[in-house]
Amino acid sequence: MNDTKNKIKRYLVTAALPYANGPLHLGHFTGNFLPADIYVRFLRLEGKEVVWVCGSDEHGAAITIQAKKEGLHPKEIVDKYHFANKASFEQLGLSFDIYHRTSLPIHHETAQDFFKTLYDKGGQFEEKTNEQYYDEAFDQFLADRYIKGECPKCNHPEAYGDQCENCGSDLSPLELINPVSTLSGKKPILKETTHWYFKLDKHADWLRVWLEKGELDGQFHHDPKKWKKHVLGQCLSWLDGGLFPRAITRDLDWGVKVPLPQADGKVLYVWFDAPIGYISATKDWAKENGKDWKDFWQSEECELVHFLGKDNIVFHCIIFPSMLKAHGGYNLPVNVPANQFLNFEGRKFSKSKGWGIGLTEYLETFENFPNHVDALRYALTRGMPENKDSDFKWDEFVDCHDKELADNLGNFVNRVIVLTNKYFGGKVPSIDGDLKGLLQPVQNLLNKLTQDIKDFKFKSAILQLMELSTYGNTYLQDVSPWKIYKTDPESPVIKECMRVALEIVNILGVVSQPFIPFTSNKIRSLLNLEPVQNGGLQKLNEQLSKGGGLTDNLQIGTPDLLFAKIHDRKDSSRLELIEAQKAKLTTILEAEKAEERMPVKAQTSFDDFCKMDIRTGTIIEAEKVKKADKLLKLIVDIGLETRTVVSGIAKFHKPEDIIGQEVLLLANLAPRKLRGIESQGMILMAENEKGELAFVSPPKAFGNGFEVR
RNA sequence: GAUGCUGUAGUUCAGUGGGUAGAACGUAAUACUCAUAAUAUUAAGGUCAAUGGUUCGAAUCCAUUCAGUAUCACCA
Numbered sequence: 001m002n003d004t005k006n007k008i009k010r011y012l013v014t015a016a017l018p019y020a021n022g023p024l025h026l027g028h029f030t031g032n033f034l035p036a037d038i039y040v041r042f043l044r045l046e047g048k049e050v051v052w053v054c055g056s057d058e059h060g061a062a063i064t065i066q067a068k069k070e071g072l073h074p075k076e077i078v079d080k081y082h083f084a085n086k087a088s089f090e091q092l093g094l095s096f097d098i099y100h101r102t103s104l105p106i107h108h109e110t111a112q113d114f115f116k117t118l119y120d121k122g123g124q125f126e127e128k129t130n131e132q133y134y135d136e137a138f139d140q141f142l143a144d145r146y147i148k149g150e151c152p153k154c155n156h157p158e159a160y161g162d163q164c165e166n167c168g169s170d171l172s173p174l175e176l177i178n179p180v181s182t183l184s185g186k187k188p189i190l191k192e193t194t195h196w197y198f199k200l201d202k203h204a205d206w207l208r209v210w211l212e213k214g215e216l217d218g219q220f221h222h223d224p225k226k227w228k229k230h231v232l233g234q235c236l237s238w239l240d241g242g243l244f245p246r247a248i249t250r251d252l253d254w255g256v257k258v259p260l261p262q263a264d265g266k267v268l269y270v271w272f273d274a275p276i277g278y279i280s281a282t283k284d285w286a287k288e289n290g291k292d293w294k295d296f297w298q299s300e301e302c303e304l305v306h307f308l309g310k311d312n313i314v315f316h317c318i319i320f321p322s323m324l325k326a327h328g329g330y331n332l333p334v335n336v337p338a339n340q341f342l343n344f345e346g347r348k349f350s351k352s353k354g355w356g357i358g359l360t361e362y363l364e365t366f367e368n369f370p371n372h373v374d375a376l377r378y379a380l381t382r383g384m385p386e387n388k389d390s391d392f393k394w395d396e397f398v399d400c401h402d403k404e405l406a407d408n409l410g411n412f413v414n415r416v417i418v419l420t421n422k423y424f425g426g427k428v429p430s431i432d433g434d435l436k437g438l439l440q441p442v443q444n445l446l447n448k449l450t451q452d453i454k455d456f457k458f459k460s461a462i463l464q465l466m467e468l469s470t471y472g473n474t475y476l477q478d479v480s481p482w483k484i485y486k487t488d489p490e491s492p493v494i495k496e497c498m499r500v501a502l503e504i505v506n507i508l509g510v511v512s513q514p515f516i517p518f519t520s521n522k523i524r525s526l527l528n529l530e531p532v533q534n535g536g537l538q539k540l541n542e543q544l545s546k547g548g549g550l551t552d553n554l555q556i557g558t559p560d561l562l563f564a565k566i567h568d569r570k571d572s573s574r575l576e577l578i579e580a581q582k583a584k585l586t587t588i589l590e591a592e593k594a595e596e597r598m599p600v601k602a603q604t605s606f607d608d609f610c611k612m613d614i615r616t617g618t619i620i621e622a623e624k625v626k627k628a629d630k631l632l633k634l635i636v637d638i639g640l641e642t643r644t645v646v647s648g649i650a651k652f653h654k655p656e657d658i659i660g661q662e663v664l665l666l667a668n669l670a671p672r673k674l675r676g677i678e679s680q681g682m683i684l685m686a687e688n689e690k691g692e693l694a695f696v697s698p699p700k701a702f703g704n705g706f707e708v709r
Numbered sequence: 710g711a712u713g714c715u716g717u718a719g720u721u722c723a724g725u726g727g728g729u730a731g732a733a734c735g736u737a738a739u740a741c742u743c744a745u746a747a748u749a750u751u752a753a754g755g756u757c758a759a760u761g762g763u764u765c766g767a768a769u770c771c772a773u774u775c776a777g778u779a780u781c782a783c784c785a
Contacts (some may be wrong), residue, residue, distance in 0.1 A: 009764070017783060021785085044744090059785095060784095060785055061784095062784085062785055072715090094751095122732080141782070161785095176733095195783085200782090212768090228714095229712040229713090229714070229715095230713070230715080230779085231714095232713095233712090233713045234713050234714075234779080234780065235713055236710085236713080237711095237712050237713045237714095237780080237782080238712090238713090238781085239714070240712080240713095241780095241781070241782090242782095243782085244782050246782065246783070247782090247783050248783090250783085267784070269785095270785060271783090271784090271785070274785085293722060310714085310778090310779060310780085311779075311780080311785095313779090313780085314780075322762080338725055340714080340715085340778080340779080341778080341779080359742090382721085383721075383722090385716080387715075387722095388714075388715050388716085388722090388777090388778080389715080389779090390721085390722085391721085391778080393721090396721070396734090397735065398718090399721095399731090399735090400734085403733090403734070404733085404734090404744095406745060406747085407745075407747055407748080408747090408748090410745070410747095411744055411745055411747050411748075412744085414744055414745070415744040415747080415748085416744090417744095418743060418744060419743050419744085422743075423743095443758080454776095456721095456785095458720080458724075459723085463732075463733075465722090466733085468751095470748095472750070473747095474748085474749055474750090476743080476744095476748080476749090477741070477748060477749040477750085478740090479738090480741070480743090480749095481743075482741090482742070482743045483741085483742095485743085488772085542761095559744090561745060561746085563747095564745075565745055565747095568745080569746080607716060617711090617779095631783085642750085706713095
């Protein structure tokens with residue numbers, strides 16, 4: 001295809017650095033770490049030189065705020081989660097070459113050098129001074145989201161510094177009436193501060209060429225057709241919207257110090273320092289392993305691939321590449337195969353509601369579940385959100401564990417091992433036939449699997465894995481050696497059949513390794529072989545091109561199940577484990593139904609109530625308000641007159657359905673403009689725990705304009 | 710609100726330089742018994758979100774609409 005590919009000798013793979021302020025869940029695992037691990041393990045199997053770097057992202061205001069709330073030093077927070085996450089990752093079989101952390105000195109130096117290089121070059125940064133809100137109690141400048149106040153446009157009392165959720169208008173914190181810090185609850189003061197901005201806008205032109213055509217500095221860099229649609233789409237949409245300078249410093253005492261004398265008390269903004277963590281991690285690894293990090297970052301012979309979730313696309317496809325290009329000398333990623341998000345039983349993961357399962361939690365709860373890590377890795381790969389959001393369901397986990405891993409793969413391997421022991425005393429039979437020819441269909445599947453991984457189609461690849469054992473099952477069924485054995489136990493057909501089946505088991509042992517490494521080791525040990533080594537797939541392909549991958553008369557091991565089925569007549573323990581997880585969710589759902597009745601408000605007086613003039617009325621016209629999701633413009637007949645009312649009910653009621661609807665209208669409410677339309681009253685609605693709105697109305701044809709008391 | 714992505718069999722998803730729709734699971738029938746009541750074969754099942762357009766021909770291209778989801782300049 002092109003020459004550049006042939007130059008590639010090394011691969012550098014990154015998985016997005018997890019933020020070290022909390023435990024991680026299945027979504028992080030399947031979106032980011034698992035695909036990277038599969039890819040990296042595959043490259044190693046192919047005998048490629050590859051380094052996979054990752055680590056904890058440990059800076060940023062979120063961590064300092066959490067530390068203050070818990071009365072801890074930020075270091076204590078990040079230590080806790082760094083080591084916890086690292087331990088979980090090891091148990092899950094993630095094969096990082098290094099799991100780094102951005103609080104290490106080598107990272108601080110690297111990030112500072114990077115900043116300093118851009119600064120000294122000139123033209124990449126600009127300085128701006130302005131006034132920002134500052135929380136004196138917390139001794140911290142406040143991000144927009146940490147400020148609340150009254151909205152200047154709709155007077156909603158709980159507007160955020162960046163946006164009012166009531167009227168939807170974009171705000172600046174300075175516009176808020178009576179601003180309050182959400183950290184201390186006190187009124188913040190205005191303070192002047194200076195920050196450095198990275199001139200991202202300068203990079204728009206080459207970025208577009210790079211993303212659209214895959215060309216960099218007039219040369220071929222990568223094939224944009226191999227990028228996922230949603231990745232390219234989002235990037236180009238960003239470029240279309242125009243790029244703007246972005247602040248890259250913060251007023252904080254936790255983070256990488258800005259290496260300038262005039263920048264005391266300022267640190268690099270985490271999104272600037274975090275991706276540089278990939279570089280410092282590589283340096284750290286290289287130092288430990290006697291390698292040169294530049295061979296991976298600054299060499300044409302190395303390919304860079306970033307794995308991440310869709311929330312991180314623009315950072316890795318626009319901002320970080322711009323930083324690297326501005327610095328000069330660095331490789332840019334040849335692909336950024338971002339995944340979408342994983343939901344859990346139909347909803348988003350939510351730590352606060354207990355919806356979902358954390359990685360540590362899974363590892364602990366399923367500790368005694370045989371091969372529980374591979375069971376999870378398999379289920380998550382099968383449902384990987386490669387091109388759209390996907391959903392983890394326990395029932396599907398059970399299904400694919402039992403039907404695919406146990407019945408298809410596990411049972412195939414088992415029946416081959418059992419038959420080999422039975423017919424040949426556990427020795428791999430030698431045959432005279434054309435083994436290579438017999439294995440051709442298997443080789444085709446293997447090739448497809450290989451290509452799928454190279455194309456980052458892991459879901460399809462793992463299906464090919466299953467196809468391999470399906471082929472094995474079908475093949476056994478077609479030949480049915482047990483039938484032949486009854487009449488002619490010495491038949492060469494039996495030998496040939498079993499040799500082919502054993503070869504397939506051997507192939508499965510090698511090629512399953514990127515996906516389900518523990519199972520791979522177990523298959524190998526059933527064949528009496530060592531765990532597969534780097535280059536194992538390359539070696540296997542060489543052997544297959546000559547004939548088979550196994551040696552004649554190899555003494556294999558005794559049968560042992562790879563996966564214990566969840567639906568097991570004799571042992572209900574695994575099913576109980578799953579049922580307990582499902583019961584937990586039911587409990588949450590029921591609790592939500594039960595609670596969430598608003599407490600009764602403070603006492604009021606009859607006189608106050610009488611101030612309300614509530615009238616019966618009928619909706620005679622209804623239309624959607626433009627530029628508003630929730631609003632309908634209604635004309636209500638209240639007998640003596642008609643009123644125009646803007647009502648936030650569009651999510652639950654279509655305009656055409658509610659014409660003729662009888663309603664109750666609060667008629668003496670002060671008029672207010674909503675989205676430019678004067679609303680002369682308020683329709684009374686009942687709202688349930690889901691936020692659904694229902695009309696409250698008199699019985700049919702009651703008549704308009706009567707008072708409600 | 711703008712923009713990106715997504716919307717295909719009961720379920721989970723593949724699929725496009727436009728030319729009689731694919732898999733897995735589930736369902737039904739049959740075969741087999743070496744194996745974890747496993748396996749194999751066959752069958753049924755889809756106006757490819759809706760509407761309009763381009764075309765000899767559209768699930769595939771264009772437009773509009775609807776739904777889900779993400780991003781939208783200091784949120785890590």
